[in-house]
Amino acid sequence: MSYLVLARKYRPQTFNEIVMQGHITRTLTNAIVSNRVAHAILFSGPRGTGKTTVARILAKAMNCKEGPIPVPCNVCRSCMEITTGNAVDVFEIDGASNNSVDQVRELRENVKYMPAHSLYKIYVIDEVHMLSLAAFNALLKTLEEPPSHVMFIFATTELRKIPVTILSRCQHHDFRRIDVESISKHLETICSKENVDIAVESLRLIAHEADGSMRDALSLLDQVMTCSDGALSHDQVLELLGVLDRKIIFDLSAAIFSKDTSGLLDMVEEIYASGHDMKKL
Template sequence: MYQVIARKYRPQSFEDVVGQTHVKTTLRNAIAMKRIAHGYIFSGQRGTGKTTMARILARCLNCIQGPTPNPCGVCASCTEIAAGGAVDVIEIDAASNRGINEMRELRENVRYQPSRDRFKIFIIDEAHQITTEAFNALLKTIEEPPSWAVFILCTTESHKIPATIASRCQHFSFRSVDFDELVERMRWICREEGVDADDEALAVLARAGEGSVRDSLSALDQAIASSGSRLEAADVRALLGAFSIDRFAIVAEALAKSDPQPMLDLVDDLERSGENLQHFARELSRYLRNLMVARIAGEDTRLVAASANERAELVRAAALFSEQDLTRYLNLSLELYRDLQFSLQPRFHLEVGLLRLIYAGRLQPIEEALAALGGSEEPVEAKPVAPPMSASASAPARRAPTPFEL
């Protein structure tokens, strides 16, 4: 039977897990030193490896050669945990078992020794869904657990775990996986699957997950189903409704030249090809944000999720503007995105929004011109809005008039 990529490539050991280095290192050391806690909280965005890591920890603890940071992978415990069917590793989905009765049952279950393995491990997924009373029923058990019990609470919302429980657990936060590492992982998976994917296509897929490895792998499944063994960026973009950076480069070009015509043509083109204009506005914000970051932090920054080609293009475009320009554009584009969500006339809104970007971009020269008219030596922008404290204490200091007073 066909197994989806996300499940087929679920990491089976610490080395296989992408990112989460801090979690891996701490857990490995703790296991090597046999300092095993009774309670763990794994928190963080969905699809970043919480359940995966919980199962790896379970293997480390219950491997016949364990507890060890390097489980053998072949003993009954190891293989059963991988398949999700080990007797002493109990996985509970708290989304559907969140009530007091389920937790009472669990509390009963904890009292009995493991039937075969060293530890009895309870992996509670979506743990924040457990009701308050149910947590209370669990509290006593987590306070004074039998020596064989280990609880691993996985959650996307750790602040919803009561402090009484949290304070008895070791807490690990899972971060969204680095873009480049995720691209590498997908490149490897494609090789294993005999799929030939270009860099740009992998970048589109990696971004589609918005930090969730699982979501990116689901997108990869979808792309393979639609394109077969050769993935090209254009097809993947069409499939996922993503935009090519060329579309946004048109906007940057128009802004640099203060030319409204290409903006109107772009909107027309988007409309004709049936694109979702809200989605475009959102991606435009992301693009302008990337320009700003590229301008500030340079080409090699990890803060931009982009392929090598896209990075080069971002840096080229960013050089056309100042940081202030880009900050202003980003701000305006966020307003545009917000407005578009409620708009009954998205096309007009988008047109106005794009033109506003151009005219707002012209503010700066006007300010400079005003400053020059006022005879001030410094440009107006450099003036603090309020007079400095020391000046306000003494006689009113002479200051250049603001544009509003002229």
């Protein structure tokens, strides 16, 4: 069996497992409980913050055999199919490669038909901002008055590119960047499960480099874990990620404040010689 990257292996399967997006998971949970889930939902926010993952969990919650239910069972046919990505009633569409008006018209024709075995036919359109203006216009009427068995979930990293006419027809949820502390704790939990010994200092460095993206953090952790079979030192992690030690930054600052021009130039030369990007200083 091929190796399963950490981002896929530890993808959350319930709302409770989502990191740092409680304002969204709470709203969706309450909407499911009170039977007030919108027929068109738009998720926006930075990359790697959980938009597609939450869309899949919402699809499972709506189509679960026990549902609609806030916590999907993850064992029924519908939940299992969505988890493995081959659900016949949940369509994950890449907006970048399915952005023509003809493809949207075909989608519009297909929504008329009832789901095969689930409660809802759910369309998850990722990178929806990549649709052409004509494609958006073709979708307007269906978004405004969709059949009762159809749900649309859109995800985008470029909210400003979504036409106002689409925004007004969707319930909008804004995902936030995940803070360093939350990412670091999540990485620590995964390292514990994987029996990998990495210092907390190194995990914080990875979290900082991820720039608020959990997926990027897990990709970097994957890279670091592949580097060594045993325990990894912080210096090894710094070298692997191509990141400057914070001590060097402090030494540079000290040299500037003390007007130590010679020492400052020596440090800059050493940093440049080691191949680091000077713009990141």
